[in-house]
Amino acid sequence: MPFRNRYTGLIDTYRDRLPVHDDTRIISLGEGNTPLIRLHNIPDMLGKNVDIYVKYEGLNPTGSFKDRGMTMAVTKAVEANSKAIICASTGNTSAAAAAYAARAGIAAFVLIPEGKIAAGKLAQAMMHGAVIIQIKGNFDDGMRLVKEVAETAPVTIVNSINPYRLQGQKTAAFEIIEELGRAPDYHCLPVGNAGNITAHWIGYCESSSASVDCVTEACTFCDGHCKYAGGPIVSNRPVMIGYQASGSAPFMRGDMVDDPDTVATAIRIGHPQSWNQAWKVKEESKGWFDECSDELILSAQKLLTEEEGIFCEPASATSLAGAMEDIKSGKIKEGSTVVCTLTGHGLKDPDTAMKQGQSTFVTVDATLQSVEKAILSNM
Numbered sequence: 001m002p003f004r005n006r007y008t009g010l011i012d013t014y015r016d017r018l019p020v021h022d023d024t025r026i027i028s029l030g031e032g033n034t035p036l037i038r039l040h041n042i043p044d045m046l047g048k049n050v051d052i053y054v055k056y057e058g059l060n061p062t063g064s065f066k067d068r069g070m071t072m073a074v075t076k077a078v079e080a081n082s083k084a085i086i087c088a089s090t091g092n093t094s095a096a097a098a099a100y101a102a103r104a105g106i107a108a109f110v111l112i113p114e115g116k117i118a119a120g121k122l123a124q125a126m127m128h129g130a131v132i133i134q135i136k137g138n139f140d141d142g143m144r145l146v147k148e149v150a151e152t153a154p155v156t157i158v159n160s161i162n163p164y165r166l167q168g169q170k171t172a173a174f175e176i177i178e179e180l181g182r183a184p185d186y187h188c189l190p191v192g193n194a195g196n197i198t199a200h201w202i203g204y205c206e207s208s209s210a211s212v213d214c215v216t217e218a219c220t221f222c223d224g225h226c227k228y229a230g231g232p233i234v235s236n237r238p239v240m241i242g243y244q245a246s247g248s249a250p251f252m253r254g255d256m257v258d259d260p261d262t263v264a265t266a267i268r269i270g271h272p273q274s275w276n277q278a279w280k281v282k283e284e285s286k287g288w289f290d291e292c293s294d295e296l297i298l299s300a301q302k303l304l305t306e307e308e309g310i311f312c313e314p315a316s317a318t319s320l321a322g323a324m325e326d327i328k329s330g331k332i333k334e335g336s337t338v339v340c341t342l343t344g345h346g347l348k349d350p351d352t353a354m355k356q357g358q359s360t361f362v363t364v365d366a367t368l369q370s371v372e373k374a375i376l377s378n379m
């Protein structure tokens, strides 16, 4: 049997399209190369002729898409001789920052909103040895404080305002194009700070034959690092659709939201950092924003686990929840190919999951009769 080359992460894979040098020390945990899974049962249920794929970013090393950005941000921080990184986070960024800092042998400081972090994410940050600063405020307060403190303290910000983050995250678009042989017709994402939707658009623009002008425009997103240098070129780019939780939907309100709230704590963000970029993505891609209620988000999360065997966290299910609504209404056209990004793993938030799964949980006596009864009455 021939040997397969060991996969060594997305910077090695896309070196020609990322801002690294030959002698850059790469800080990697083997992130990227996540599965693009074609859904079977949910499209059947919808009764529409639409091909839906989910990009399962929960299978990254720390369980979310943040690893794509963090490998770049930490690699560049180390290259610049930084000894500490800092971020504000709704959870996943802090988990990724903590892990990659550990790998690099530098310090990580994470500011998290009190009581609003899913258990798995907090456990990760704690285990990787980050200094956790819980603030009596929300993500937006944390982000403001991080920017302020980084003006004087010797720390590198690794939130998505760090342009290297988006450079790493754009590689998800490259992977999708390689697998489909083209860009999808629609790409649906949950939107918090809107860094990821921006990063995907950069990736699609860099892969598009029609986009010479737009690549230049996309470069304004990232300080000019996104120079095209290789990879397959395709003729189409997707319509980009960003879905927000109703209680935390500044792009729907057309303005910042000061007191965001949603069960999808990952996207409990009222002051998106990539505000201007995301509007530009919407315009350039002829896309749109929409919102989903918490109920809709949780029911999409449950549907995906029950009907397709895929477990994502609540925020991630927002992409599918919104896509299903737009497919039903015909806004997403029949005959098209849709990719929904599942940004984080379901195990990140066990508390929310267990509240939903209670109907299938019974406790019985340890006897054959009671177990048999439990099976038969639930067939």
Ligand code: AN7
Pocket (backbone or CB within 6 Å): 064, 088, 089, 090, 091, 092, 093, 094, 160, 190, 191, 192, 193, 194, 195, 196, 197, 266, 267, 313, 315, 316, 343, 344
């Ligand atoms: C699972 O961890 O902002 O629109 O601090 O964890 O690029 O912000 C997380 C964001 C979607 C939104 N899905 O992405 C953080 C943080 C999940 C997330 C988003 C996040 P952006």
